[in-house]
Each structure stands twice: as structure tokens, then as C-alpha cells.
Amino acid sequence: MKLDSKIPEGPLAEKWPKHKFNLKLVNPANKRKYTVIVVGTGLAGASAAASLAELGYNVKAFCFQDSPRRAHSIAAQGGINAAKNYQNDGDSVQRLFYDTIKGGDYRAREGNVYRLADVSVNIIDQCVAQGVPFAREYGGLLDNRSFGGSQVSRTFYARGQTGQQLLLGAYSALNRQIHLGKVKMYNRHEMMDIVKIDGQAKGIITRDLISGKIESHEAHAVLLCTGGYGNVFYLSTNAMGSNVTAAWKAHKRGAFFGNPCFTQIHPTCIPVSGDHQSKLTLMSESLRNDGRVWAPKTVELAKKLQKGEIKVTDLKEEDRDYFLERKYPSFGNLVPRDVASRNAKEMVDEGRGVGASGVAVYLDFAEAISRLGEDAVRAKYGNLFDMYYQITDENPYKQPMRIYPAVHYTMGGLWVDYNLQTTVPGLYCLGEANFSDHGANRLGASALMQGLADGYFVIPYTVGDYLATIGPKPVDVNHSAFAEAKKQVEERIQKLLSLRGTKTVDDFHRDLGHIMWEYCGMARTEEGLIKAKGMIQNLRADFWKNAIVLGVNEEMNQSLEKAGRVADFLELGELMIDDALSRKESCGGHFRVESQTEEGEALRDDENYSFVSAWEYLGDNQPEQLHKEELVFENVKLSQRSYK
């Protein structure tokens, strides 16, 4: 199968307008004859479901949480980028496009990224019209802050909870459509499989998480907006329920998986405190606007700090190494996430880490507090400081925060074309769940932008083209494909419920996380990856023998829910390793130790690896097949990224 990205011909700025004009439309009176399924209700899902319902389509939306508002987009803190240039500091669509391509280390499509930058300005307008309370200046206009990987202030924000406010906006639009009867909402429902008829996606199988009932839902098109798979690492900043199951089932039904090894390790998270830890908490990147990252100058000082022999406040200015400012004078503390993370790891590897574990560096606000005053710092970051204090019992107004990188986002995801359609016709993928716009590293405040761009401004156009092509003939829910898929789902559940071994599902998940973090985390080597592949295969085999899954299907059964998700992570983990092995270059968040510059920066190999890896599933226990989508750069010149 030849991958066709369907990027329109022509100059960059004209691609999307031209494409929109060429897409087929569905007559307003015919729209109500179509049903679209939306799985997931985060920024991408809620905005897509609401927008499609507004157009007149019937929408069925699903989320596993008890409310669409609890989707994990809610937890995004820092902000959302848009090329508004309200600050008159030289921003433009072109610059946001360029920053994003460069930040992604030249592994994203020019066409997609330009469209993203282009519609970013509409997103802010839309959100404000819904009543999203963005931060404002005294003059009543919107305020901006700056974020990593950019030298302009283009990030719109709502204190430290931009994600919640944007999601509440999309959720309110969704609620309005539920009220009007255009969206049927299914809370506490988990998607278990995709149903295909004649090669096209025609519905899904779900499990009602309260009654256990397995249900079939038919539709003319299916949209997966199910988020990222960072929880494959067990510890991540993702919510406990975030999972890959929907995307993975789609993958096994024929949707290619794009760049699975591209994961983002976020530099500023609260460090791990012990084995009991269930998740990690992010401290927004916006903190790097005013916080200065440093480590002790010498290993001796670090040792004393680790043992508690001296206090951090005892360290004099000359004992501190502001390593980001030292190495990257022009971007300083605002280098992109992958660069900041790798540098923190370097400090720890050198023995200059701090905290009892020695696995952390400092993020210091003393200078900002003396410059702006404690009140001003509180107004900007108060809720983040409180959150830090609750978790660590340390007061960040009085002493620097301890931070360390943690898994945060996955740039990889289901492969989609320019229309956001996967390799399965009728199956679309939006938001973090797809691979499309961030290349090998995502810039801060761009995830919210992409989720809402896909949902509000891309899918309403592109899905219409597909629907107009297939026509409004109703989908037959009694087709044998539904019965077959349902049977497979039920069999798998019974297989899981028959497991009465000795290790809990969490034990397996934790073990998988250790393998992934150790060998497929911030630094990857050929040797380590090969070792990890074997370890994951063994762990998976052990899972299907020794896991404990209690209870029955016909009840609320969190043990069963978790088991199904971890079983899928155990399969995905191996694909990530395969992908990391096959990409023998470093780029963005994917750092192959074998491929680095003399200064230790990621060294790309554009000649051999300027492509998207799209993996095709060929059957259980068979190696997946790699397809390559060559990346064409007509507008930017590929160069070694430099933030110095």
C-alpha cells in the first residue's frame, strides 16, 4: 500500500484555502441523514462533536470518564499558541509555522503545520466568544506570555489552568448540542473495537463501564480523539485512565501507526519520591519564563545537598551553574523541551543532581521574586506553587523547586493524511492521538492549539467530503461484521477474566514502565533497545499467564478495565522499541546515543531519515511492516537546530 498524504499542490499559504474549496459539501438537508461517532471528549473530541452537530450531523460521542469535562485536556496548564501578533513583537503565521517545524526538528509535514498556524488565530476568537476567561490586561485586551522554542509572546493563557478553561468552552458547546438533541452522549463507555464493513469504518463496539454491557454503535464515519499513550511508561503526567486502547484497536484493524517512538519528556515535573508513586505532576513550562534552572557547580556540593548536610539556600551565587543560560545564551531557560530535558539528565548523570535521590535539578524563582515581588509572582503562578507545596511540603517562595523530566506527551500516533483520515477509510484521528503536526518534538502550548484546530476548523470540512462521497445510505447494525467484532471483544474479556495468577496488573504495568523509561526514554541505544524488546516480549507472555484479574464483566470492574488497557500497552511498547531501533538518527525527543553532535545535541540524518515511519500491523506475533512517507521541504531549509 502506497501512503498518500494528500497534501495539496501549490504555495504553502494557498494549500488549505484551495483544498477547502475542492472538498465536496453535504447539502444542509442531507446532513441529518448522517451519523458520526466521536470517541473521546477532550479538546479535539468535544470541539469536533460540537462543530459537527452544529452543522447538522447526528453525533454519538463517547468518553470513559463520568463527564466529558474530565478528559485529560483539562489538566493542561500553561497556554495555547496563536499567531495573533497582539504584542507587535514580530509574530506571524509564517513565524509560528517556522517555529513549529524547527521545534519539531524537521520531522513534520510543512502543509499540516502551516494550516495549524493559519487557523490558530480563529481558535482564540472562538474560545473568547464562548466565554473562556483568558488573562487580560487592564485595558481589557488579551494578555500573552512567552513559551519555549520561540522568541515572541504568542501564548494565551488562563492562569495555570488554560486546559480546563478551553475544555469547559468546548464542553459547553457540546452541552448545547446535547441539549438540542444533536449529540447523544455516552459517559462511562469505553471503546473496545472498530467495526469495518467492506474496508470502511462503520462503527464501534463499546463496553458500558457500569453494567458491563457490550454494545454495537453504527455510523457513517468514526473519529478517534482519544489522546496520547504516555502511560505506556507507567509514570507520566497523564491521567490514570489515559490509554492507547482505542488507537491500538484501530491499528490492529488496519490503521497505520505513525512515529510511535516520538515521545516528549517534559523538563519541569516534580521528581519521583518513591516506589509508591502512581503518577507525576507537571509544573508548567510557563514557569521557565521567570524561573532559572540550575545545578550545583560541583559534584561535592551536590553530594552534600543530597545527604542534607547543607541547605540549598546555603549555596552562594558562584556555586550555582545556570546551565541552560550558560549553554544557550539566546534562548536561555526557554529552550525547547527536549533540549532542556536532556540537559537536566546530563547534570544528574554527572552526579550534580539534587534532592535525596539525586535525580533532580533546581528551578529557582528568587530572582523573579526580588524583581517583581512575591505578590506578582503569586498572581502569575500561584496555583502551580500551591500544587508543588501540597505534593512536596516545600515552599517554593522560600527555596527553589526541585524538578526533573517526565513523560508528558506523545508526538507519535495514528498516521493520518491531510484530511486527518487514517489508512482505514471513514476512520479519522484528531488531537494527540494522531501523529501529524509536531514532528519529533512538540513546542509548549501547541497541544491545545492542535486539538482545537483539528476539531473546530479541520474535521468539519474534511469529513464532509468523505460523507458526500459515500452517500447517506443507513449503516446496517445487524451486519455480521458487528456480531463478529462483538464476539471477539467478549472473548477477550473472558480471557482476561480467567487470569488468576500471582501478579497484579499494576505490577506488570510498573515493570513495563521501568523497561520503557530505562531503554526507550531520554537516551536510546541499539544495544539497550534490543534488550528491551526481549524483555517486553517476556513480560507480555507472563502477563497472559500470571496476571490477576478479578470479578465479572457484568459490573463496574476497574480491575478488568485496567487489565485491558495494560494488555494493549504491552503490545504498543514493543512497536515503540521497533520504531526507535529502526530510526538510527537522533531527532527532537528521540535521542539515539550513537547519533549526536560534538556538543551532545541531537544529530539528524536528513539524507536517510527524512520520513514519517508508518507501521502496519500484520497479525499477532508477527513483525510489523514499516512504510515510509517521505517528507518534502519546499519552504524551510533544513539545518542543525541551534538555540545558542
Added chain:
Amino acid sequence: MNLTLKVWRQKNAEAKGKLVTYKAQAISPDMSFLEMLDVVNEDLIKKSEDPIHFDHDCREGICGSCSLHINGQPHGPKHAITTCQLHMRSFKDGETIVIEPWRASAFPVIKDLATDRGAFERIQQAGGFVSVNTGGVPDANDIPIPKVIADEAFNSATCIGCGACVAACKNASAMLFVSAKVSQLALLPQGQPERYRRVQAMVAQMDAEGFGNCTNTGACEAECPKEISLTNIARMNRDYLTAKIFKEEEV
């Protein structure tokens, strides 16, 4: 730390529930409360006993899933945090901790500590929105909003919909929640066209769900993890009264 837990166990909505005693042993003070429950659940699973079911997701205090009534207080003893942000250092070694679900007839128990908060969904569906479609909206800076107004609307908008206000109230009133949602949009220019229609629709749905009325005790405000203030209730009452006297529209 070693603790004794008395946990509400209830197989499903129809079954009768009861408090069951468990031991939580070798608990680190640095664990979060939910991580402590994870440890207890791991032990239960290894003994082939059904783990304690509770809602939780983001574990950083923003999704609003977690909802435990701990020693008689929603989200436990500490001020202005959710259950997931509560750490075991807030308890003493040897302490007995009673853990119950939200108790309100409008929030029926699904299983153990998980309740059905669908009533909140229906209230928001009734009117918690500005009726604008995607596209065709003015430029964001065409709507200037004084900073103080924007900040006040933001304070209302921080509500995470957890339901602690209802659980704290002796009348199981949802007034704090509903008024926060009403206030956010009533304060902003974008919310004006539907202001009076919205408040009537949402209050009507709130009443239909069986929540009690407000008697100004203030327990909701005291227990709210996001410190939503009682002022919101006053604002909602004023808008509701205005609507009923002067602007009653068909809802």
C-alpha cells in the same frame, strides 16, 4: 505509618452498603491519599478480594473525578484541595480514617465510593453555554473586558464540578456549583444575551434533579477545593429574581 480504614463498600446501586474495616500498613507520609488506597487495593487483589472502587483520574486536582468523604469532610481535612492532592502526612500514625462516598440522593452510589454525578451534566446541558457556533465570531480583541471583571469570571470558572459542595451541605444543595456556572457567563459580555434565560433553565433543572435549597450555612464554600465563594449564590439569586419579576422568558 499504620492506619485503620473504615471504608464504605456497596456492590452496586441496588445493594445495601456497609462500612468495612481494613488495615493500611507501611504507609509512607509522602504518599497521596489515593496512593495509600492503591496499596490497600493491591493487597486486596492479591488476596482475591474485590478492590475498593473509587473515581479518580488526573490526580493533580483539576479533573474533578475524585470524590471521597474522609472523616466526615469532603476531600478530607485540608483546606482548598481535592482528595488526590491530600497527602498522608496530614494524618497521624495509628489513626482510624472513615472513607465514604458523596452522600446526596441526587448522587446515587454506583459502587463503593463511586457515585453518579450525571445531575451536574444535565444542569449544564440545560443552559450552561453561550449559543455561538464554530466560526463567524468576532476577533478576540473586539470584546474588551475589564481585568477585574475577567478575573472575577475566572474565579467562578475554576469550579471543577467535583460535587464537594453538595456533599458538604446538610440540604445537599447544588447552589454553589450552579451559581458558579451561572456567574461566569453572567459576568462576561458574551453571556449577556442569554443571561436571564440561562439562570432560569439551570435552576429549573437543578430543582428537577432533587437538590436541596440553600440556607446560607456556608459549608459548601468552606469545603470547596477551588474556593468558589458564596457571592456566586447571591449573584445567581439576584439574576433569578430579576428574571422571574421582569424578564421571564419561555425557557
